[in-house]
Amino acid sequence: MKKAVIVRDYTIPANDFTIAGEASSNVRKILTQLGVSPNVVKRASIAMYEAEINAVIHGKGGNAHVEIDENKIYIVISDEGPGIADLELAMQEGYSTAPDSIREMGFGAGMGLSNMKKHADILDIDTEVNRGTTVHITVYFNSDKKI
Amino acid sequence: MTVKELSEKLGYKIITETGDSTKTEITGVYACDLLSHAMAKINTGDVWVTVHTNLNVVAVASLTEASCVVIPENIQIEEQTIERAEKKGVIFLSAPVSAARVCYDVLSVLREAK
Ligand SMILES: Nc1ncnc2c1ncn2[C@@H]1O[C@H](COP(=O)(O)OP(=O)(O)OP(=O)(O)O)[C@@H](O)[C@H]1O
Ligand SMILES: [Mg+2]
Numbered sequence A: 001m002k003k004a005v006i007v008r009d010y011t012i013p014a015n016d017f018t019i020a021g022e023a024s025s026n027v028r029k030i031l032t033q034l035g036v037s038p039n040v041v042k043r044a045s046i047a048m049y050e051a052e053i054n055a056v057i058h059g060k061g062g063n064a065h066v067e068i069d070e071n072k073i074y075i076v077i078s079d080e081g082p083g084i085a086d087l088e089l090a091m092q093e094g095y096s097t098a099p100d101s102i103r104e105m106g107f108g109a110g111m112g113l114s115n116m117k118k119h120a121d122i123l124d125i126d127t128e129v130n131r132g133t134t135v136h137i138t139v140y141f142n143s144d145k146k147i
Numbered sequence B: 001m002t003v004k005e006l007s008e009k010l011g012y013k014i015i016t017e018t019g020d021s022t023k024t025e026i027t028g029v030y031a032c033d034l035l036s037h038a039m040a041k042i043n044t045g046d047v048w049v050t051v052h053t054n055l056n057v058v059a060v061a062s063l064t065e066a067s068c069v070v071i072p073e074n075i076q077i078e079e080q081t082i083e084r085a086e087k088k089g090v091i092f093l094s095a096p097v098s099a100a101r102v103c104y105d106v107l108s109v110l111r112e113a114k
Helices: A022-033 A038-057 A087-091 A112-119 B003-010 B035-041 B055-064 B079-088 B099-113
Strands: A006-012 A062-068 A072-079 A122-128 A132-140 B028-031 B046-049 B068-071 B092-094
Touching: A006 A022, A006 A038, A022 A038, A022 A062, A022 A072, A022 B055, A038 A062, A038 A072, A038 A112, A038 A132, A038 B035, A038 B055, A087 A112, A112 A122, A112 A132, A112 B035, B003 B092, B003 B099, B028 B099, B035 B055, B046 B055, B046 B099, B055 B068, B055 B079, B079 B092
Parallel strands: B028 B046, B046 B068, B068 B092
Antiparallel strands: A006 A062, A062 A072, A072 A132, A122 A132
C-alpha cells in the first residue's frame, strides 16, 4: 500500500452556513496546487461538498478526513446524526427530508447523494439509525470519468 | 466573450470585481435555484442565473467553475456573500431584468459573438 502524501482533517459544525463548504473549498485548492486535472478537481470537490453539506444539514455536523497520494484522493465524511433509515430511497433523485428553512436557501432537491455517486469513482456509505453516517469517496487522478 | 464585455454589453452591474472579469470567458448559461441541481449541471464557464444570494451560492459557483453569477431583478445581494465572493474570486453581476430575460440576452450575445 502506498503511503498518503497529504492528510487533512476538518471539523464540520452543525447548521453553520458561514463555514459549510470550507473544507471542500480547501481541498479543491490543494488539488489545484498539486496540478491535478481540472475534471478530477471538480469531481472530487463537488462530491465532497455534497457530503459535507449533508453532514451540516442532516447529520448534526461531523468530521472530514482527507488522504491524498500520487494516484487518488480518498475522502471520509462522518457524522453522529440520525443516520439514514432507507439508503436506497435516500439515493433516489428527488427524495429529501430537508426542512423548509433549509429549502429556502436552495437545498433540498434530493440530488446530493446522486451527485456524489455521479462524481466519485467509488462511493461507499455506512449508515445506521441513531448512530450516524459515514461517506467514503474515492476519486482517481487518472480516471477519465466524465461529468 | 469575457464577463466584463458581457456586463458592458447588457448593462449588468459588476458587484464583486475580483480582478478577473476581463479574463474570465463565458461559454454558456445555466439557470436554476436548486443548489444541487446547479452543482450537477453547471459547466465550467457558464453564467449561472439564480435568485439566491446566500453564502452557499459562492461555494457552488466556485466549485462548478461558473464564469459568474447573475442575480436578476435587482435583488439585493447579502453583504456577507459579497465579502465571501471577493475572497473566493467569484464574480457577481446584478441585472435589472428577469432570470428568463437574462438567459435570452446571454444566449443572444454569445450567438452574435460567434
Ligand atoms: N448525513 C446524513 N445524515 C442523515 N440523513 C441524511 C444524511 N445525508 C443524507 N440524508 C438523508 O438523505 C436524504 C437525501 O439526501 P440528498 O443529499 O440526496 O438530498 P438533500 O440533502 O435532501 O437535498 P440536496 O442535497 O439536493 O440539497 C436527505 O434529505 C436526508 O433525509
Ligand atoms: Mg444533500
